[in-house]
Amino acid sequence: MVGRPxxxxxxxxxxxxxxxxxxxxxYPNVTLKGIAEEAGAGRQTLYRWWDTKADLLLEAMTDLxxxxxxxxxxxxxxxxxxxxxxxxxxxxxxxxxxxxxAQSDPALGERLRERLIGPRRDALRAVLERMPPPPGADxxxxxxxxxxxxxxxxxxxxxxxxxxxxxxxxxxxxxIAASPGPHGDLPG
Amino acid sequence: MVGRPxxxxxxxxxxxxxxxxxxxxxYPNVTLKGIAEEAGAGRQTLYRWWDTKADLLLEAMTDLxxxxxxxxxxxxxxxxxxxxxxxxxxxxxxxxxxxxxAQSDPALGERLRERLIGPRRDALRAVLERMPPPPGADxxxxxxxxxxxxxxxxxxxxxxxxxxxxxxxxxxxxxIAASPGPHGDLPG
DNA sequence: AAGATTTCGAGGCAGCATGTCTCGTATTGA
DNA sequence: TCAATACGAGACATGCTGCCTCGAAATCTT
Numbered sequence: 001m002v003g004r005p006x007x008x009x010x011x012x013x014x015x016x017x018x019x020x021x022x023x024x025x026x027y028p029n030v031t032l033k034g035i036a037e038e039a040g041a042g043r044q045t046l047y048r049w050w051d052t053k054a055d056l057l058l059e060a061m062t063d064l065x066x067x068x069x070x071x072x073x074x075x076x077x078x079x080x081x082x083x084x085x086x087x088x089x090x091x092x093x094x095x096x097x098x099x100x101x102a103q104s105d106p107a108l109g110e111r112l113r114e115r116l117i118g119p120r121r122d123a124l125r126a127v128l129e130r131m132p133p134p135p136g137a138d139x140x141x142x143x144x145x146x147x148x149x150x151x152x153x154x155x156x157x158x159x160x161x162x163x164x165x166x167x168x169x170x171x172x173x174x175x176i177a178a179s180p181g182p183h184g185d186l187p188g
Numbered sequence: 189m190v191g192r193p194x195x196x197x198x199x200x201x202x203x204x205x206x207x208x209x210x211x212x213x214x215y216p217n218v219t220l221k222g223i224a225e226e227a228g229a230g231r232q233t234l235y236r237w238w239d240t241k242a243d244l245l246l247e248a249m250t251d252l253x254x255x256x257x258x259x260x261x262x263x264x265x266x267x268x269x270x271x272x273x274x275x276x277x278x279x280x281x282x283x284x285x286x287x288x289x290a291q292s293d294p295a296l297g298e299r300l301r302e303r304l305i306g307p308r309r310d311a312l313r314a315v316l317e318r319m320p321p322p323p324g325a326d327x328x329x330x331x332x333x334x335x336x337x338x339x340x341x342x343x344x345x346x347x348x349x350x351x352x353x354x355x356x357x358x359x360x361x362x363x364i365a366a367s368p369g370p371h372g373d374l375p376g
Numbered sequence: 377a378a379g380a381t382t383t384c385g386a387g388g389c390a391g392c393a394t395g396t397c398t399c400g401t402a403t404t405g406a
Numbered sequence: 407t408c409a410a411t412a413c414g415a416g417a418c419a420t421g422c423t424g425c426c427t428c429g430a431a432a433t434c435t436t
Contacts, residue, residue, distance in 0.1 A: 003382025004432040010384075028292030031422060042385040047424065099343055100288035104216030113346055121346075137363070141337075141356050144347070148336030149329075151343070155287055158301055158309075159332070168329050175325070176360070179367030191411025192403040198413075219393060230414040235395065 006049070013039040014046060015060040018053075023090045027057065027097030054101045054108045057094055062115050065091065069119040071126055076173060079127045080146070080166035083120070087154055088161045096154055121147065128173070135177045142173065194237070201227040202234060203248040210245065211278045215285030220244075242289045242296045245282055250303050253279065259314055264361060267315045268334070268354035271308070275342055276349045284342055309335065316361070323365045330361065 017039035021030045032053050036043045050056040065086065072079050086092065095116065102109035124143050128135060135142060146169055153161045205227035209218045220241050224231045238244040253274065260267050274280065283304065290297035312331050316323060323330060334357055341349045 002380070002434040004384070005382085007384070007432095026292070032424090033422065036385090040385080042383095043387085043423095044425085044427095045384065048383080096291050100291040103284050103288040103343065104214070109345060113344065117344060117346070137360060138356060140347075141353075141360060144337040144340055145333040145357075145360075148338070148340035149332040150336070151340050152332055152336035155291065155339070155343070156301065156305060157297060158305070159328075165329075168326060169333075172325060172329060172333075172364070175367050176364060179363050190405045190409070192413070194412070195403095220395090221393065224414095228414080230412095231394095231416085232396085233413065236412080 010039070010041050010045060011049070014041055014056070015063060018056055019060050019064075019094075022057065022094050022097075027094050028100075030057075032056075052101075052105070052108070054098055054105065055111070058098060058108070058111060058115065061091070061094060061098070065116075069123055072123060074127070075170075076127055076131060077166050077170040079124065080169060081163045083124075084150060084161045084163065084166055087150060092154055092161070099151070099155070131173070131177065133177050135173055137176055142176075146173075198227070198229050198233060199237070202229055202244070203251065205229075206241075206244055207248050207252075207282075210282050210285075215245065215282050216288075218245075240289075240293070240296070242286055242293065243299070246286060246296070246299060246303065249279070249282060249286070253304075260311060262315070263358075264315050264319060265354050265358040267312065268357060269351045271312075272338060272349045272351065272354055275338060280342055280349070287339075287343070319361070319365065321365050323361055325364055330364075334361075 014035060018030065018035045021034055021038055025034075030053065032046050033043060035041075035053075035056070036046055046056065050059070068082075068086070072082075074082070087095065098108070098112055098116075102112050121143050124147065125139055128139050128142060149165070149169065150161065153159050153165070159165075202223060206218065206223045209222055209226055213222075218241065220234050221231060223229075223241075223244070224234055234244065238247070256270075256274070260270075262270070275283065286296070286300055286304075290300050309331050312335060313327055316327050316330060337353070337357065338349065341347050341353070347353075
């Protein structure tokens with residue numbers, strides 16, 4: 001491999017410009033052309049390293065929130081409150097835009113699951129397993145219903161995504177944990 | 189009001205062409221131009237009566253599934269199985285596309301909630317209220333988590349949307365109903 | 377030091393969809 | 407008969423995409 005190496009400075013400028021434009025204009029109104037101009041980069045530089053706008057923003061998002069996928073020692077309510085707080089702001093709008101775009105781009109959907117949604121699911125699952133007592137139910141179903149409610153509110157916007165929801169969900173999960181489950185694993 | 193009346197024949201031809209193209213090419217690949225040609229209509233005729241492609245498809249969808257919002261006498265598992273079966277096919281892909289487009293069009297989101305999502309929520313709520321015994325929990329939260337899981341799988345496609353999910357959810361809700369709730373409304 | 381290779385910013389180009397406009401025609405009520 | 411409106415058809419400007427080229431810069435190999 002010879003030749004001029006990729007400019008890390010240009011890469012950072014482009015990702016930063018993309019995030020800035022998303023905050024200012026909203027994800028759907030951002031164009032690759034606009035990002036290039038905002039970053040002072042050539043358009044071909046973007047097309048060389050990313051296939052689509054969504055790809056570019058996905059990399060920007062993983063750079064941003066990738067660290068928060070580390071195994072959390074927090075309880076369920078805290079974990080959900082922090083997650084909802086993240087999803088309620090500009091980051092949430094971008095992720096919603098990515099999910100929207102994934103409806104017309106299956107390959108993007110795959111990358112989204114691998115890099116963002118999958119790790120987040122794993123983190124929630126770990127928190128549920130550590131609960132005293134553990135719910136003793138199908139954890140994958142619980143994850144689907146908890147994060148399902150989050151995505152439902154994020155995309156449909158019929159109700160806020162706040163700590164009240166985190167509390168309500170936590171209470172419901174505790175109630176499930178205290179109920180006679182299919183495995184007969186009631187505490188005591 | 190004088191002048192030539194709106195052609196109901198043209199309206200039906202356009203809606204039908206839109207649905208046909210959605211099945212053939214997928215919602216995101218359908219264009220107003222293509223719909224007009226497929227329907228043998230002028231493009232201005234589409235722009236006169238609908239603001240966007242999403243508006244047009246939303247009308248087509250409500251014409252299709254509007255009747256299924258009638259109060260159902262079915263149990264939870266049957267209701268969910270039927271709903272998931274609807275959402276798992278071509279209709280589901282169209283609705284997913286509408287939800288995706290609503291991320292960049294708040295007015296469309298509003299219409300979507302009013303005409304499709306709201307009525308469906310009400311129907312599920314009614315089914316939950318009629319359960320023996322009723323869950324005795326926050327029904328709105330339950331609706332969020334059940335339809336949340338549905339939307340989550342519809343959009344993220346990490347797991348199938350089938351009758352197995354309907355069964356699992358029904359079992360979990362039954363378990364919640366049988367648990368000591370915040371209102372102390374255990375049967376017996 | 378010289379040359380090959382690759383990236384860089386910049387911009388031209390065709391292709392496609394959008395949304396507006398115009399045209400001639402058809403259909404209704406006054 | 408006449409005004410008003412919808413109809414099918416198509417032209418037009420606009421904006422974004424994705425590919426192409428250009429000259430310059432940066433790095434490795436020889």
